[in-house]
Amino acid sequence: MITPVTTTPTSGAQQSTAASQTSAITSDFETFLQMLTAQAQNQDPLEPMASTQYASQLAQFSMVEQQVQTNGLLSNLASTLGSVNLNELAGWVGMDVRSTSAFHFAGNPKTLFAQPDPQADTTKLVIRDKSGTVLDRITVPSTKSEFVWAGVTSSGDPMSAGNYTATLENYKGGDLLSQTPAAAYNRVVEAQVGGDTVMLTLSGGQVISAGDVSAVRTGA
Template identity: 25%
Template sequence: MIDAVTSANTSKADTAGSTLAGDLDSFLLLLTTQLQHQDPLSPLEPTEFTGQLVQFASVEQSIATNKHMEDLLSVQNASLASSVVGFIGTSVEAEINNLPVQNGTAEFTYTLSDNAKNVVIAIMDDKGNIKHTKAGELAAGEHNYTWDGKDANGVQVTDGAYIVSVTPIGFTDEPVAVKTIIKANITGVNMESGSTMLDANGVAIPLDKVLTVNEKISSP
């Protein structure tokens, strides 16, 4: 994926360089022809040609600089790709609301900033259809929650990406702050969008949302 992006950028620099070289050759040919046929009694003013040569040199230098930057970016992306591949096969905790169902179950924690009189946990699919609801723990602090992957009718949902919503209401009917942290087994890495995302059965996890990385998952 990175190679494709880098190749595209490099191609732009090479194309720009080729175009500039062609324009410069045409300009020099025109200049030579005009000098050969100029009137000896009224020679051409060299100032304009000198200015254009300076412009060509400036553009050529800019293209060369861009080419060097693209090469550096390619090296940086290759290094990043090599490092993030190490996430595959690990288990992470991330502060997001997108919840992966993996091997039929999903797990997350939620932390309440204060005691609540009512907490509603809802899990929806990517179309907003509610698959599971339940009353949550009311005490302030961190609570673990594991969903068995079964909907309201007891039917097992398919593995994939879902959305978890935890809504606590305080005793004064004011919202209580809540932080949701999902747990996921990393199955891949996606770098196509220009930003690096860890993949957990279709759930995209930004690197800056990852809180912990645990040891590689042992095979059963």
């Protein structure tokens, strides 16, 4: 995954909170020991408290102590992760990202990227609409990996604005060797955390995972 912004914030407030929680636990434990000592000194000698009761009280306090420490650690972790996610999300918005998802055409020529098969002697760029219908099949140089699509049909009529996909077909001796999805740049208009990854909404409404991004550049 390409991430435009990587931050690892260190919060002094979080460290202060953790320190105060540790201090409070230590103080409470000392108070507990004083109470336990006073309880032992003032117990009825005819009906002394069983040692198992002391052990039970110590175990209960230990459980509370561990829970307080766990809650503190989880709180600090959640704050740190939340800050990192927000900074990372903000870094995506407004960037142009390259992926093999559908690309948005708004009337201007679109640059497409696809690596031809080294064995191919003929390559064709196939343009499809959002429903998958083939709109055009253009013969392109088999030695190039970057192509400019003018956004017009084979008869020269302009395509309507919308989302399209492109595939590079590789041929040898007239036989189809392989098909390679072509990539294009799209502007990121929204970024959000989805499960364990960052999901990006592109200018054409497409939603992709940040893991599907192969290149990033500053939005014009």
